Amino acid sequence: MILARVDGVIVSTVCHPSMVGCRTVICQPVDEAGRAEGAPILALDPLSAGQHQQVLISTDGSKTREHVGDPMSPLRNIILAIVDEPAKETA
Amino acid sequence: MRLGHVIGRVTLSKQDPAYKGGRFLLVQPFAQAQFAGAPMTPLAPGSSLVVYDNLGAGPGHVIGFTEGAEAAMPFHQPTPVDAFNAALVDQLFYNPPSR
Numbered sequence: 001m002i003l004a005r006v007d008g009v010i011v012s013t014v015c016h017p018s019m020v021g022c023r024t025v026i027c028q029p030v031d032e033a034g035r036a037e038g039a040p041i042l043a044l045d046p047l048s049a050g051q052h053q054q055v056l057i058s059t060d061g062s063k064t065r066e067h068v069g070d071p072m073s074p075l076r077n078i079i080l081a082i083v084d085e086p087a088k089e090t091a
Numbered sequence: 092m093r094l095g096h097v098i099g100r101v102t103l104s105k106q107d108p109a110y111k112g113g114r115f116l117l118v119q120p121f122a123q124a125q126f127a128g129a130p131m132t133p134l135a136p137g138s139s140l141v142v143y144d145n146l147g148a149g150p151g152h153v154i155g156f157t158e159g160a161e162a163a164m165p166f167h168q169p170t171p172v173d174a175f176n177a178a179l180v181d182q183l184f185y186n187p188p189s190r
Contacts, residue, residue, distance in 0.1 A: 005188075007126075008186055008187075010155065052188050072164050073165070074175045
């Protein structure tokens with residue numbers, strides 16, 4: 001599980017069939033204080049998270065394959081939860 | 092899943108039959124700067140990798156690829172694949188919070 005902030009979205013026409021119809025967002029992993037950590041990653045967004053909202057991402061593909069209904073999907077990252085009280089950046 | 096620039100192709104003369112129908116691409120993963128619109132630096136720090144592709148990506152394209160065990164999921168038989176191209180990216184909207 002990764003704590004991340006939604007920083008953007010991608011548009012893709014030609015993609016794996018399991019991705020069709022799924023919103024895919026660009027997520028910036030953050031640390032406990034809300035500071036960016038490492039390079040952004042992509043995740044499916046079934047919860048329609050808003051821009052700059054903090055989310056929890058599962059990197060286990062089994063939940064993603066269950067969500068898209070395709071046991072042969074290559075996708076891994078999926079947003080499982082939207083954080084109510086995001087960690088505040090200190091300093 | 093990560094984003095990357097396709098910077099080249101890998102051509103094979105003999106290959107495992109499981110790879111039929113696809114091609115291998117050389118991909119430079121996005122660093123933070125490329126998300127914000129910086130031009131791709133072909134030999135940027137950080138390693139490029141070879142990605143299996145059956146969507147038809149070519150040099151210059153931006154793709155979303157998956158890594159790990161899930162990269163081999165789309166194959167009918169167990170296949171040694173480390174990275175799989177899942178999407179050709181048409182547009183990218185990236186707005187990190189300004190501070």
